[in-house]
Amino acid sequence: MKVNVGVSNRHVHLNDDDYKLLFGDRPLTKRNDLTQPGTFASELTVTIKGPKREIANVRVLGPNRSYTQVEVSKTDSYTLGIDPPVRNSGDLEGVSEITIVSEYGEITRNAAIIASRHIHVDRKIREERGLVGIEKVSVRIPGEKGGIIDNVYLKDSEEAYFEMHLDTDDANAHLLKQNDEVEIILN
């Protein structure tokens, strides 16, 4: 079964309280839609700071969530000087501390993760494609730096666009770009 690739650069999700601390009454305005229905890249960016260095121009995604989460790559984590675990979104028990800085304020939260490789699905997609009851799959990647990546989780939402999200390390290591087509292997 084929699936297209979406490449996720480092980004930040904020909860309403943290949004207010960083941006006050400024609205979370949309820059462009993302592929998952209802989600968007906002016009806002922050700087993220670890004990070693900081990374500027990190995009804030919308809409706000019930939790604040900073998704970085392993490469970013060496720059920042943190050692975040690989996690699914929202599973933030014991994750890495990171500081988020805006023009207006600064917060420090246990919020930094390396996102698990995942494929967005909903109930309809699972039924149509024979994926009901499946937690994770492997994916075959073609090309000069291809291979198979394991532990690609199926991530459910109310309404999904069927796409595999990889961070920039996974994409660059395998020479993958946005919308490249790869092959799901059911384990």
Next chain:
Amino acid sequence: MKVNVGVSNRHVHLNDDDYKLLFGDRPLTKRNDLTQPGTFASELTVTIKGPKREIANVRVLGPNRSYTQVEVSKTDSYTLGIDPPVRNSGDLEGVSEITIVSEYGEITRNAAIIASRHIHVDRKIREERGLVGIEKVSVRIPGEKGGIIDNVYLKDSEEAYFEMHLDTDDANAHLLKQNDEVEIILN
């Protein structure tokens, strides 16, 4: 069959003429030995420049070779604004142009590649491990971001230390560190 991982950060090899243009009569002094017999990281660094941005503090390795070659990751290539091919060392026909800058001079060469995944072997290692006549293998990587990487070339030298070299994209995508142990799969 097990093999240990060596992680190669971006680095530069120079030929004698280009070395002289960049460093004149300054000796190529050793900072530390590398794992392959006779090779070393020197005390010298350069800045590499592409059309988009530059990357400073890129290590010059020794001894000099018969060709000048700049090995970068795909991530680096986006920073630099170049699109280098995946190549084995020394196979430089049609590779990307890059500028190398030292304190003393600057050269521009068709020299930038993304190094192929490779395992260092010599005749003795090939015979002892049943690898005679094999051009490339796949390698199984354990862990949360594991999988299988294909197109890992066996690279021959007179005397080798048996080790798989990956660039920082491959290492970071798979959460691998120097000396981690992985498993060769004979195709």
